[in-house]
Amino acid sequence: MSYAGPEFEPSSSRRPPMRRALLVALGVLVPGALLGWVVWQGVASPGGSDQPDRAERTAGGTAPGAGDGKEPRGSATPYSAAPLKGKVVVIDPGHNPDNFQHTAEINRKVDIGTNRKECDTTGTSTNSGYTEARFTLDVAHRLRTLLQQQGATVKLTQDGDRPYGPCVDERARIGNAAHADAVVSVHADGSGAGNRGFHVILPAAVHEGGADTRPIVGPSGELGELIATDFAHSTGTKPSNYVGDGSGLVTRKDLGGLNLSTVPKVFIECGNMRDSKDAALLTSGAWRQKAAQGISEGIVRFLRG
Template sequence: MSYVGPDFEPSQPRRPRRGPLTVALAALVPGALLGWVVYEAVGGGSGGGSDRTAAAATPSGTAPVPSSPTDSAAGSPADDGKRASKAPGPASLKGKVVVIDPGHNQGNFQHTAEINRKVDIGTNKKECDTTGTSTNAGYTEARFTLDVAHRLRTLLQKQGATVKLTRDGDSPAWGPCVDQRARIGNDAHADAAISIHADGSAAGNRGFHVILPGTVHAGAADTRPIMGPSRDLGTRIAGTFLRDTGEPPSNYVGEGTGLVTRTDLGGLNLSTVPKVFIECGNMRDSKDAALLTSDAWRQKAAQGMSDGIVSFLHES
């Protein structure tokens, strides 16, 4: 999602001012880099290789690697990957609600007027939705996200969770708009929500990143109540996604942490429930594209997301 659009304006990496959230995120850094090194060292990286330029992004901070992953109160991605593996068995999530948001829609290509309509995301107005990106061979982001969403739904339902999708199959024919996607999670009183995407950055840019909500308090948007739990959810997913897929953290955003904070995404700004985005890999890079188009790897991606969500729900 490296194009200009509602929830996908590319974020230009820059070194932001360090504030309270920077300090909080600083302790999360080692999990992605150190965790990957350990993972590769034991031969776990054979299933994956390494998600989307982000221009109007506002990363609220990523910081240098501290000396120990245990410095973080929320836990590092590597730590959370280990914790998730100890989660209780099937039907342990009975009563929990998870909303999965497969990014974009195949029908958006035929409904450009509808998806170009501006909607209010709290801080400003943006397009209802966009078409998404694709691999050079034409495998679309919309197909990828729905496939992974179906796999993730199956895994979570086996754990006893109630799962709702913002779109499924050919319904709706286009969209939904980004504000509607947030509303679906809110109306479901979701215990956790995840929006699934893949990037369209330049070749050579590889890896995944999880996008966390930044501080937004404007118009209809107020992310302050969900920032803490969303950060916890995103950190756990980053750890288990790394562990299960072998895909390393992004080498072009997030400074190697696998975590990026943004305030320009309507799907996060308007959410009242814990929610994150995940960019699973870069569709425009040949190595990442080979993974994203693999059935076996997409199953690993769904497993990585599921493990992180399960871990979060057991602790929340």
């Protein structure tokens, strides 16, 4: 800002003494105020500005250090770049790539509450030999990445890093010990040709032996419904035409992974590996990414309420 002091006033326009005194006062105060403002700016913002830097203002809200619980500098209202920060999700990739080499171990029976059942199975495969265990690990890895991007802590029950299993009772214990907010067991079915589509398996109300699913039936049902809706939308596939009466939801009490869980948990059968049309989807990396996206969106909606 510039102004003309009394020494620059035209001789033909003399001002009254009071007005002249006011101008002199302003001439002293304004520069002082400007100097004070500059000093305040330097102290308030070491970087020269108290506004978030450009990275912190991106549309996704992500910035260097995002997810550390700190809000961007200069933010007028609280915001979270990690909406699932503090949430724990356990992903349970069905079966294990090396189960077939350990048949004695996986055939050992374990207590699932309602009865005793095999520790694990080898899983199914497509007619061309693409195994369910490979499929489930691939989807689990993609799902883990998506959930971690949302700030969740993600644990896998197995990552192809053990010789077999874990057994179904141990899979349940892993989710329980993690105090998981949600657990999803990823599978693909091995039904007959012509049977197509996905379905989500929910825990039945079981109270037998060491199993008591009554506290988790409600939240698990909500989790399953959200995943089914978002999976269908993301992948463009339809609910199973052979179980679930077209709802994409099935309730079972014969699965140890559900019976022994004390935290919200569901299974998802992403498609039928023994049907050629479903198999074409399941063996597509692009489709598996859509599958992971759909499961992730359902989990996020469940955890965010």
